[in-house]
Amino acid sequence: MIGEQSVSGRYRARADAFEAKVAAVLxxxxxxxxxxxxxxxxxxxxxxxxxxxxxxxxxxxxxxxxLTDFREARRVVEDALVSRASEEVSTPGGSMTLEEHVDQVVSDDLVLHGWDLARATGQDETIPAADVERLWATATAVPAELMHRFRTPGAFGPGVEVYGPEVPVPAAAPLQDRLLGYVGRDPLSKSL
Known part of the structure; x- marks a missing residue:
């Protein structure tokens, strides 16, 4: 199960899924x-x-x-997860290891932007349940004050917006839809 994998294993599984979506773009x-x-x-x-x-x-x-560019980016991160995983790095969220930073930012980005790419190109938009549960728990645990910064364009640098404005989604909707609405996507609109 993805939620029980190591950071490297979780990253690899997510990168595999994202790479497959990139490869399928016409x-x-x-x-x-x-x-x-x-x-x-x-x-x-x-x-x-x-x-x-x-x-x-x-x-x-x-x-x-x-596709070639993503594969190179992936190789560089996978190499760093082997050789520099415990290196301390400075982040907008404070000091953490490179491994933690990859797990909290780029690994999660692969899931959410994988959905974006799937929606944009008519591919399967299903996010693995373990990823949905993990990202929901992470996103909803962010304190309101920090969430405001996450939703403010430019708060973490020029052009950087972590999450968009929340999109209302019915409470009875599947967790994937609620997650996507919470982070600023409209899962209920028709595919683009």
Whole structure:
């Protein structure tokens, strides 16, 4: 079960799922709008790649192929999880290990942005139940004061918005839909 995996194992499972979604994007779908305001499907993948670089402290080399670029970003993070996992890093949330930072940021991003990419390109939008439960517990445990910062564009740097404004979702909706609404996506709208 993903919730019981090591940080590296959880990252690998999530990266596998995200990579499969990137590989399935058709050439004419890269410009499709995504659920992330102002981002296309390609810009979602670019963001994920950029965040991988942020985690390891340097930019990821780019080609003309998003799949090749994601695979390189993934390789760099996986290498860092082996060689630098216990290294202390400074983050907006305070000091933590590189492993903790990868787990709390880029690994979770793979899940949420995987949904964004799936929605933008007509792929299966199902998030594994263990990931939904883990991300729901994490997101709803954030204190209101910090959640306000998470929802404020630019609070963590230029152009950075951790979560969008909450989208109302019925309390009886599946947990995946409630999670997506909580972090600023509209799971009830039709696929893009």
């Amino acid at each position: 050439p004419d779908q890269w410009d499709n709008p995504s659920p992330c305001a102002r981002w296309t499907a390609l810009e979602v993948v670019d963001h994920v790649i950029d965040m991988h670089g942020v985690m390891v402290g340097h930019a990821i080399a780019r080609t003309e192929d998003p």
